[in-house]
Amino acid sequence: MSIVAVVLKTVEKIGVLNGITDKLYEKNYNIIYTHLFVENNQGRIYMELMGVDDFDKLLEDISNTPNVISVEPSATLDEIYGKRVIIVGDGKLMADTLRGGIMEAQMHNTHGETISVDGMIIGGGSQIQEAVTSMDKLPRIHALVLSGSMMGGLITEEIIKLKKENPSIKVIALEMLGDLDNVVDLVINDPVQAGIMAVKLVSENVSYDEDIKDNTFLEKE
């Protein structure tokens, strides 16, 4: 069934989200994505729903809910961002990796895909660990690139956990000190190339051998 998206503004007080989910539950809509935050003393809610036969009726149902100031149709996040590649690291290495990822993604996007590349700047080891853990909170991540020069220990453990919970996420790391290279999918020397490869890995237009560590990439015809 197709996914629809709406953006709401609400009064900011206790129970507002509950009032809205009460209404949506009553109407048998399935909330598959919600992003709620408070800005300028108003609640802002972005929601994606399934099970909506009549979109106008949905808008009407929501606008008749107490504390809802406005509701508008929206593009879905998948339409806007597509597949996500996240690059974690800092300094020149990370900037280079982002550069590679962006240039490659643009080429794919020109040919009809939607791939986005985000950077997460991290100062040091324990923060990187925190960031990797938080990956689990972010949806639609298809690849993660660790673009730093010294990672291991706790980070290695977090990557093992992440891969266990989300086997489909591709994890790429630069060649670096530490024991990380044993647990990631791919180790790449050049930081720009690491970004390029991350995008190739999530693209629908590039296929690769089952044993990814062989580094054998075959462009589809």
Added chain:
Amino acid sequence: MSIVAVVLKTVEKIGVLNGITDKLYEKNYNIIYTHLFVENNQGRIYMELMGVDDFDKLLEDISNTPNVISVEPSATLDEIYGKRVIIVGDGKLMADTLRGGIMEAQMHNTHGETISVDGMIIGGGSQIQEAVTSMDKLPRIHALVLSGSMMGGLITEEIIKLKKENPSIKVIALEMLGDLDNVVDLVINDPVQAGIMAVKLVSENVSYDEDIKDNTFLEKE
């Protein structure tokens, strides 16, 4: 009052979020941030709450809610990401702007701030408009950099709207074709410098003259 954060895994079916918000409303907790998505046929919910006196009691309340598989304490997003600078654009210009932003942010982060820099790759005019509109859905954005070579018309209108709703967001654009330069806070020729300036603008350690278009930046002593 302080903010606490939790991460939940739930069964994926209609009404689960409603069950949780029922419980939180009953206990008089205020939900100030929610991020819910579905992955591997499970619901994942990240929530930030205010009004929580007893964190262990909160964990207990949530874990006793139907359909909740697990609940764990988490760092808040503000602790992980801090202030956000978003760079929208594509190609070499955007890669350069990101490079400037990342290198500058790292310098600030080393000195105790937390500033993150994200890139949003956009193919063309109408998509940029969509992305700017979606800014409104993203919380904690402090600065937006438009790093492309041809923007105007609809995008200009979206920026006027964005600035009206969120006057505190700093908007920077490269010098480009179109009428965008009349509505942004700052026009910068060099793409790397645009990224650097975006981070300086949101930093607590750099102050600037009231009339930002004077381009007079004064480092605090």
